[in-house]
């Protein structure tokens with residue numbers, strides 16, 4: 325009955341990881357103690373927030389990193405975050421390439 329879903333099993337750990345992180349506790353703004361929003365307009369994110377995560381206070385506009393600490397508007401991501409992101413992308417793309425190769429097999 326669910327044989328068609330079998331090719332999706334490599335993605336199960338990814339979605340489990342996504343759910344785990346989406347369910348984390350909400351942080352407070354380091355300046356005005358307002359709860360930081362879970363989702364920030366991508367246009368208003370800094371380069372560091374794009375790579376490492378983080379939020380922006382909806383009340384005073386203070387940008388924060390993923391741990392909820394205040395960061396500079398021009399803060400750069402750490403090198404290890406960029407390496408970790410690229411590694412995660414490769415790990416996510418590998419099953420896709422395996423399935424694509426399987427589909428395109430003559």
Ligand SMILES: [Zn+2]
Nearest residue numbers: 353356381384
């Ligand atoms: Zn604030």
